[in-house]
Amino acid sequence: MTDLRASGAVTGTGDRSQPRAALPALCATQITSWGIVYYAFPVLNPQITASTGWSTTATTAAFSGALLVSAATGIPVGRILDRRGPRAVMTTGSVLGVTAVLAVAHAPNLITFSAAWLLAGVAMAATFYQPAFAALTRWWGEDRVRALTIVTLAGGLASTVFAPLTAALAEHLNWRTTYAILAAFLALVTIPAHALALRGPWPPAPSPPSQQVTSSGSVARSRPFLMLAAALTLNSFAMYAVVISLVPLLLARGASPTAAAWALGLGGAGQTLGRTLYGTLASRTGVTTRTVTLITLGGATTAAFAVVSGPFPLLVGIAIMAGMVRGNLTLLQATAVTDRWGAAHYGRLSGLLAAPATIASSLAPFAGAALARPLGGYPGLFTLLALVSTLGAFAAFASMSRHKLQLVAGH
Numbered sequence: 001m002t003d004l005r006a007s008g009a010v011t012g013t014g015d016r017s018q019p020r021a022a023l024p025a026l027c028a029t030q031i032t033s034w035g036i037v038y039y040a041f042p043v044l045n046p047q048i049t050a051s052t053g054w055s056t057t058a059t060t061a062a063f064s065g066a067l068l069v070s071a072a073t074g075i076p077v078g079r080i081l082d083r084r085g086p087r088a089v090m091t092t093g094s095v096l097g098v099t100a101v102l103a104v105a106h107a108p109n110l111i112t113f114s115a116a117w118l119l120a121g122v123a124m125a126a127t128f129y130q131p132a133f134a135a136l137t138r139w140w141g142e143d144r145v146r147a148l149t150i151v152t153l154a155g156g157l158a159s160t161v162f163a164p165l166t167a168a169l170a171e172h173l174n175w176r177t178t179y180a181i182l183a184a185f186l187a188l189v190t191i192p193a194h195a196l197a198l199r200g201p202w203p204p205a206p207s208p209p210s211q212q213v214t215s216s217g218s219v220a221r222s223r224p225f226l227m228l229a230a231a232l233t234l235n236s237f238a239m240y241a242v243v244i245s246l247v248p249l250l251l252a253r254g255a256s257p258t259a260a261a262w263a264l265g266l267g268g269a270g271q272t273l274g275r276t277l278y279g280t281l282a283s284r285t286g287v288t289t290r291t292v293t294l295i296t297l298g299g300a301t302t303a304a305f306a307v308v309s310g311p312f313p314l315l316v317g318i319a320i321m322a323g324m325v326r327g328n329l330t331l332l333q334a335t336a337v338t339d340r341w342g343a344a345h346y347g348r349l350s351g352l353l354a355a356p357a358t359i360a361s362s363l364a365p366f367a368g369a370a371l372a373r374p375l376g377g378y379p380g381l382f383t384l385l386a387l388v389s390t391l392g393a394f395a396a397f398a399s400m401s402r403h404k405l406q407l408v409a410g411h
Helices: 022-052 056-084 087-105 110-127 129-155 158-172 175-197 216-221 223-252 257-275 278-284 287-307 312-334 336-341 346-372 378-409
Strands: none
Touching: 022 056, 022 087, 022 110, 022 129, 022 158, 022 175, 022 223, 022 257, 056 087, 056 110, 056 129, 056 223, 056 346, 087 110, 087 129, 087 175, 110 129, 129 257, 129 278, 129 312, 129 346, 158 175, 158 257, 223 257, 223 287, 223 312, 223 346, 223 378, 257 312, 278 312, 287 312, 287 378, 312 336, 312 346, 336 346, 346 378
8 A cells, every 4th residue: 555654745845945934923923813814703793793793693694705705716816826926925815804804894884894704705715724734835845734723723823812902992882993903913913924035936836656646637537635625614614613613502501791702712731732632543443533533522512502501610511622623633634635545735735625514614604694593592503503513424434434444445
């Protein structure tokens, strides 16, 4: 059987010419981009709906629209990344992100608010994890897990830093002014970092070994790829519905807005803690074991939210455990393509793999808000989400089992 780890298909070895500033820059920009463009919304949304009269369902639908656009945009962005690298993509995405957040802050009506979020979706596709992962996978090659872990450790702090910060600003300012201040900070950090730190030469893609499928189209149409996509899609729906619905769940159980924001933020700290363990987990387990285990654990923490009503410190502890699982799942998805099909078409394949998962995560906020009432409240919603995670674990097992059988047959 072909040793993928020894081949350039997985490692992306060769003349990578790593730009020294790229890794610290991506750490800073992932914290800031996720913190402002994504995590500020669940903190500010109660104030937005209260001050404008727009329904929670309508505002979360606008936010979901951003994630849908991100999913659709991620595929062409992946192709551009494979050919040209991350600098122009991520710098342009930063400019669009700042513009979108300012447009959200000044939106006079729900239509403009929704349009601003659609623009934010394009920025997400060009600045969030997928382009950063593509850059690190190509530049760092066989050392990619270390680089990916470092940048996701930083990204995991996004909610830890920006959820409480956003809540603190919102206590003294209205939501529009809060968003305007956050947009200025987004511009200050991300635009120069992406423009100046990602200037290293973009190395050619490694060639896959002859025994493996070389066409990205063939991989994308294969049953293992489709089953893996299904597993990650179900998991993403459940995971992101939990993230966006956590604050309303805690508010319904008597927590203050500030306390709920802190719980969300500490969940981000859990992500960072979990990611420090991924390297050890990856070295000691196969892809089947860790994929099924992590998705199952995600469902277990979601079920815990459904049945545990307090005390509040216990709910915070569950939030931290859920964050630890989420952190590992992020790295699992970041390495999913290279662990199975190599790095030659990483940008396109990861974009295709992420697209349905991102669509599911984009529908999750809207679906969560819409389903909470007919399900009898947020505990009922979290019970349903735990079941969705269980289905994802079954799909992951089917995907990995078929993939391993395919490799053995081609030995």
